[in-house]
Amino acid sequence: MSHVKPKKKTAKRKYRKPLGYDFTVLFIVLILVLFGVVMIFSSSYYYTMTTERFHNDMFYFLKRQSLWAVLGIVAMVGMMHIPYTLWRRFAKLAYWLSNLFLLALPFVGTEAGGQKRWLGIGSLSFQPSEFTKIAVILFLSSYVIEHRKELANLKGFFKACCVLLLPVALIAISNFSSALLVGLMGATILFVASPRVWYFGAAIAGAIPLCGLAVAIPKFRYRLTRIKTWLDPWADPTGDGFQTIQSLYALASGGLFGLGLGQSRQKTFIPEAYNDIIFAIICEELGIVGAALVILLFAVLIWRGIRIAMNAKDSYGMLVATGITAVIAFQSIINIGVVTNTIPNTGQPLPFISYGGTSLLFLMAMVGMLLNISRYPKDREN
Template sequence: MTMFSRSDRTILGRWFWTVDRTLLSLILALTAVGLIAVAAASPAAAQRLSGLTFKLGDFYFLKRQIMWVGVGMPLMIGVSMMSKPLIRRLAVLGTAACIAALIALPVLGAEVNGAVRWINLGGMQLQPSEFLKPMFIVTTAWILSSRFEDEAMPSFLVSGVLLALVGGLLIMQPDYGQTMLIAAIWVGQAFLAGLGLGAIGMVALAGVGVIALGYFISPHISSRIDRFFTGEGDTYQIDKALDALRAGGLFGTGPGEGQAKFSLPEPHTDYIFAVIGEEFGMIACLAVASLFLAVVIRVFTQLMEEDDPFVTLAAAGLAAQIGLQAFINMGVATSLLPSKGMTLPFISHGGSSFLALCVGTGMLLSLTRRSRFLKSSPFASQMRSAA
């Protein structure tokens, strides 16, 4: 029995019968997994931080995460009820606001671990780059989709300049990881919009150049890359993450029974995947990875028959953000990628990250709302050919 009848014409009724309930269920499942994972990681995180500022309770971070979920879920549902034109306006205005915040960071920002990425607002820290990601993705989708209405529009140039501006501001923090993530998503969107392989190759070379620049001018970046390729230097973080994963085996030590997590840096954020591995086992890790894969597959499958270029480019980009960010976080925790401070979507503790993901997912749910797909579309045929 459903909550709403098909004849229900209220706002909630129309939303329920047009929203992608499968995608929504996957997001809710990831959020539930996140609460369980933060509960497991919270005692270790609280113990590592207690004494530095004030005494934290064992479940301090779980209580905060529950608060963020309580704020973020209604926010996600509210955004998902917005119309496509409103989503587009929200993204453009949000991109402008986030760029302004990034410009103001050197003056208003607080330095943490050698990087200036956060603005202190009444006892909480706001990270503009987290909110920038979904806003930028939808904005560039709008710019790139304009070429399907007018081929003379310099869509690639305009969006490329915007990418360069955003990338430059992120590198100033410095934050090369977010820069590469956003650039990779833009390349994917541009390819779907018709950018040639030659131009994509040039963008890829530019990305390699940015990484090389970071390697030579940033000791922090060079040390991470050197540790990954040579195994020399301070490998404490990844060693402890691998210890936690080994301790869990296939089925884990059991909820609350993990001990390696107490030596793990950032167990509630960057390395929460290792905590899941220790207490719930490698099978649970594979299940979490499968949930992220299911989100991406669900979105791209639904988009195969989409007739609106803007919707396709925006939704594909938002799904790619979730998938790529999850891949990077899990890759770092398993020593498949160099260390990078990037959260596991919907699972890691964090206010800015979780709320920004809720906004982005709300946009994704809004853009994919429909009662049925159109069966014939030149753009849909083009997308199937590209796939």
């Protein structure tokens, strides 16, 4: 009689997705950054050649943005290799340090465009609002996890809102558009973390009087003018409506395939066309097709960011990825909305494309953090 050895029971094993980065995010960001360098040169060389302070150096903005792009790539690669959980230890410090920077702005900040938005000496300066984005993402994500039970009641939710509103209010003193962006980013984190959706209705109702106050104060009355300009830019075509009108002309003259790279006419009229309004130059030189491809890249990037957040191995990674994705999404929407006159004029650079070293550096550092989160997905059963 033959003896049959009983089969050993094998436990149902779990496997972890191979520890690889989301290379779709990496490639899209690199494409956008390189494309931004090209478009900054295309939209700025006429301005530098016709402005005395640049000494006819047509490569002035190209060289500076290229340097910041290299530094941004270094920051992104560095953040890719640092476990995102490590930053939670420094979240509170970063949060209060960012508030300290914002408090110092009115007293020791460098003035540009009539507003004090920079800290530093000479070329070694940065915008505290950019650092605040990272600080708020890290600290607010940690705060709502530690006080998750409290978020189920209105008092606890109000405390979490106060954590967000402090830096938002400090930024709004000198930069309303950045305050709006940080507010939307933080609200997205709270929306994902909060078990009571109707609390947001109460928060919006409470924010309405604050918005009215922001318009009523004489110092901030210009915001009401921007709304009037948005509704009818042709009411003041050579004043407040000038930039909006010239942007719309650029969109219209580009047609389907554009005038060709470097062939924009409106960059000779639009002030600082290489900056917040660069999407208009993209539309004029590359047409609707080129602009649609740029929007498609942003859409895929945002989609991948949402997937990274959904697949994060823990709640902290999920909320941090949500905040980073929200920054890219809202900043893109605001910039494109302003250029197309879909929303009132407010200054926000187009992520990875517009000229600006501080914005590019901190944004790419955040992408590096997002890529690190993508390396640690939650376990899935076989």
